[in-house]
Amino acid sequence: MTSGPGAHDRLDRLVRRVQADARVPAVSAALHRVDRPLWTRTVGGTGTDSALGPRTQFRIGSVTKTFTAVLTLQCRDDGLLDLDDPVGRHLDLPAHGELTVRRLLSHTGGLQREPFGDVWDTLAAPDAERLVAELARAERVLPSGRRFHYSNLGMAVLGLLVARLRGGSWAEVLTERVLTPLGLTDTTVTPLEAAATGFLVDAYSDEAHPEPPTDFGAVGPAAQLWSTATDMARWAAFLADPAALDPSGAVLAPGTLDEMRWPLTTTDETLWGAGFGLGLILIPQGERVVHVGHDGAMPGFLAAVYGRRGGDGTPGAMGAAVLGSSGTATELLDLPHRLLAEAVEHDPAEIEPWRPGAPAPAALRGVLGRWWGEGFEYVFSWHDGTLRARGAADPAGRPPAVFAPLPDRPDVFRTVSGREVGELLRLTRDDAGTVVRMHWATYRFTRHQETFDRYDFRAGG
Template sequence: MSAINGRLRRMVRRAQAEGRVPAVSAALHRADRPLWACTVGGSGNEHPLGPRTRFRIGSVTKTFTAVLVMQCRDAGLLDLDDPVARHLDVPAHGELTVRRLLSHTAGLQREPHGDVWDTLVAPDVERLLADLARAERVLPPARRYHYSNLGLALLGQLVARLHGGTWAEVLADRVLVPLGLTATGDRPDPAAATGFLVDAYSDEAHPEPPTDFGAVGPAAQLWSTASDMARWAAFLADPAALDPSGAVLAPATLDEMRWPLTVTDETSWGAGFGLGLILVPQGERVIHVGHDGAMPGFLAAVYGRRGGPGTAGAMGCAVLGSSGTGVRVLELTHELLAASAEHDPADIEPWRPGEPAPAHLRGMLGRWWGEGFEYVFSWHDGTLRARGADDPAGKPSAVFAPLPERPDVFRTVSGREAGELLRLTRDEQGRVIRLHWATYRFTRTQETFDGYDFRR
């Protein structure tokens, strides 16, 4: 254990030095290991830098607002395809939907009206909404990804209206307290790190002015520690491990949020965007899910890891830095997650015999052919499954759930053809002789579409 911890510490120290970041705080959360944390540098003020030092996390805030929106959806307070005007009194752009705003595909301009980044004065709620009439729709809805702080700010105010409080109050009550994120909030404490602009051609670090994002707070206002954010990243990747009762959000809802709705760059496809979450593919069916953040003097990267060999349960990492130009912070989170999975892989659980398949399904297990390709139907962990005979080892199987009111009919609940039906056809002796999956015929031997078995 000391060897991997030493490796991770050295990675943080190298990134802090190479990136010339006055303060870096990193943390790694895993279900199977104690929390790992590391700080390098100084806070920039009279308070010592340590794991409890708070940093501005910028747009990582958006992931919290997105979870609040999905809570409202699950509670029946809104539908993702509702126009925003159904829940918020706005003078313009009220036809934009909740889903489009969450996924940055609404086409709304990036910032609120005015020169916010010149004045560093953000609008209050009344001004934010009134100035919507002066905001542009810079692209048609659903045309492509276009990042918008204004869009997430509107959703934060929508959530506040639905719950009858401020965005910060609703967030604390419905997310921060239930998940034990006690160091996260919309205001810094006196010991928070100072944010800097590091000069490009000298070693001078100039303090950035403090900013309050006002009504745009749901897009970028929060402060936190790396330890809190590593826990949050683990929740985004593996909610059942940190919230087994689904009190904050059901795991199926996080699955929905992680599904990519658009790419952030149509040429490279290097990252996707779901419902409030950035999705960064790592190869070999590994995905990092979370968000980056930037505010004057601060950068943050908060991601959880899913899939791939060595990946532990509830695996999340956060790296927070006190330089607005220290982009090594953004790379380091992904590097720490990969290094932990490679050099300290999760333990391999031994296989143990399980319950047999139900008697009425045993005869249909094994190999079937559909569309000229071979598939294997099997029974594992109490569920009927299917996968292509030539699928790579890491590709998930399709999983089926029975429909109690329809014998021999199953719903595909995940994997290939999710949502589609699987129907079993039996002969007079009760043997399964044919399957129909998503209406395609599956047979025990390879057949043409008109049913000719050319191997006879």
């Protein structure tokens, strides 16, 4: 960071405090942002002969699900599936094939949490053949679409789906289509030599007991991966701001990430503190800021990986990751959110100066200014080469509606973001070519306030 040791010290102390208070044998943290050098901090020891450093691997558990979700959306974008397809259209399954891809991605399919059997007692995960064969013994614990219910089994089925459609193993497809293009070279399916050991720290003493290593087999698409905080901070930045890290859309189009980040369900019906999109956890931070990513837990390890979107002072491609070698130190899970907020508060992005731009096209200059619709006032303007609209009383942080012209209809526009996204805006001109009326989402817009039966208050009727 360019703001000097003070900014470093704040982040350092947050990491050190959590490591000490939560008694975590090893913590690795990283913060990625487009306008500063990568920041990293490690505290503790690996539990092996290898020194702890930024390239030390940790188990990231369910953060793996975000990768499987991206692979699934790649298949959709390539025309290999539709999100509302039943998975049985693409996989030969003995049961639950009617569940849709969208339901499995958003954990609203109602499928039981784990594969059939006591996998956490035996630590013997099924292979693909057994996982499929035992689907008939897995319960549908809730009706599909009823509510959020987290399911590792559902994500494992999506991993089988991706492998089937791409003609390779899930691990091969992941490496080829995500890890290599994004330069995530320290993210692997099996641990490298310098990986940290995971521990269970005794609640009533300072003993840290090593947890056994596990291979999640066919459930790997839900929780198998190992990685570093530096790789995961970059991945979090990609989830929040893909255009900055993948400008060509080689991994996934920014619009598809927008779709994945849209909340499809809340995780608690009375406390709307977190939501789920398509494989992504969404945690609102207030003031139109959201953190997007995932947490992960495996025996001996916890991970939290989140990117930041929105808000004053948030730089591009901002992501934070915290990985720890304790399976019970849940204080780790809040740390990336604190790192992101602290960095923005004390080292915000630079304020870009305003510069004059090109004028609005002559045919649209008569549209600019104030219009009335449904009894409310709106302001139409031209900025950054696009026609936009805002409610006159909208708070400053609310995004405007943005319109794109239809190529074959010069006076018709599609709303591409903001209020009434997807709806049409139609301009009506008089004989002189002046825009005298507009219809947006079929509602009439006029220069002066009117009732629905066209009583004009200014004209007196």
